[in-house]
Amino acid sequence: MRKKIVAGNWKMNLTLAQGEQLINDILQAGLKLAEGQEVVVATPFPYLAKAKSLLKNYPGYFVAAQNCASEKAGAFTGEVSAEMLQSVGVDYVIIGHSERREYFNETNAILAKKVDLALANGLKPIFCCGEPLAVRQAETQNEYVARQLEESLYHLTAEQLKQVVIAYEPIWAIGTGLTASAGQAQDMHAFIRGQIANKFGREAALHLTILYGGSAKPGNAAELFANPDVDGGLIGGASLVAADFAAIISSL
Ligand code: PEP
Numbered sequence: 001m002r003k004k005i006v007a008g009n010w011k012m013n014l015t016l017a018q019g020e021q022l023i024n025d026i027l028q029a030g031l032k033l034a035e036g037q038e039v040v041v042a043t044p045f046p047y048l049a050k051a052k053s054l055l056k057n058y059p060g061y062f063v064a065a066q067n068c069a070s071e072k073a074g075a076f077t078g079e080v081s082a083e084m085l086q087s088v089g090v091d092y093v094i095i096g097h098s099e100r101r102e103y104f105n106e107t108n109a110i111l112a113k114k115v116d117l118a119l120a121n122g123l124k125p126i127f128c129c130g131e132p133l134a135v136r137q138a139e140t141q142n143e144y145v146a147r148q149l150e151e152s153l154y155h156l157t158a159e160q161l162k163q164v165v166i167a168y169e170p171i172w173a174i175g176t177g178l179t180a181s182a183g184q185a186q187d188m189h190a191f192i193r194g195q196i197a198n199k200f201g202r203e204a205a206l207h208l209t210i211l212y213g214g215s216a217k218p219g220n221a222a223e224l225f226a227n228p229d230v231d232g233g234l235i236g237g238a239s240l241v242a243a244d245f246a247a248i249i250s251s252l
Contacts, residue, residue, distance in 0.1 A: 003209045005232040006249045007040035008239025019047045023054045025242030033060035052089040064092035070113040082121040096128045098171045108151030126165045133172035158200040165209045167234040173214025182223045185212045189229035218247035
């Protein structure tokens with residue numbers, strides 16, 4: 001059985017005190033996670049160690065970084081390596097979020113290096129893919145996403161791929177209030193699983209957790225998660241409000 005995950009991406013929001021409060025409020029919701037369900041909180045770098053200490057005694061709750069460096073170590077001022085993240089207890093790392101691709105010029109080739117370093121340091125990559133609006137309008141989203149997967153993940157072994165989670169995040173739905181319909185999400189998730197089956201085999205594809213991201217909220221999470229190939233969500237805005245995030249987790 002593959003894992004079901006709700007991951008919250010705080011982006012560049014909240015102070016340490018606000019983040020602590022948010023985590024405590026989520027824990028106080030007292031949610032019962034079923035076998036195979038996970039909650040992941042992707043905090044800004046300075047809060048990761050604190051977040052881990054708050055969550056470490058709660059089975060099923062994990063911490064993610066929002067990015068890692070594409071180099072191992074050395075003279076890269078301002079960067080944070082996968083090894084550093086591992087050393088403070090981080091479990092997952094988001095790689096290739098569309099904001100990183102767009103504002104920080106992260107290419108598929110750079111992301112392939114980040115995936116490798118994450119895996120080499122025992123971190124599970126949450127690899128983001130997804131098309132911009134023009135591509136969706138041209139109906140070439142499958143080719144676009146296939147290329148992202150090919151150029152950043154296809155050099156892995158099937159064994160390595162077992163550690164990877166994919167998040168499909170259509171860029172036109174991120175932070176815009178527009179959500180992919182349940183049908184659009186399911187179609188793309190099934191396409192991604194099919195591509196992975198072709199490349200890595202059926203077993204690897206069945207094992208792969210594929211999250212949906214893009215304006216998911218309490219009102220639409222259950223419908224999105226009900227799709228057979230949607231294994232949870234990567235949540236931006238709604239992960240900053242404890243009641244909303246808890247409601248989304250309850251929709252798993
Ligand atoms: C995201 O940034 O990963 C995201 C899905 O954001 P939002 O939920 O705010 O659209």
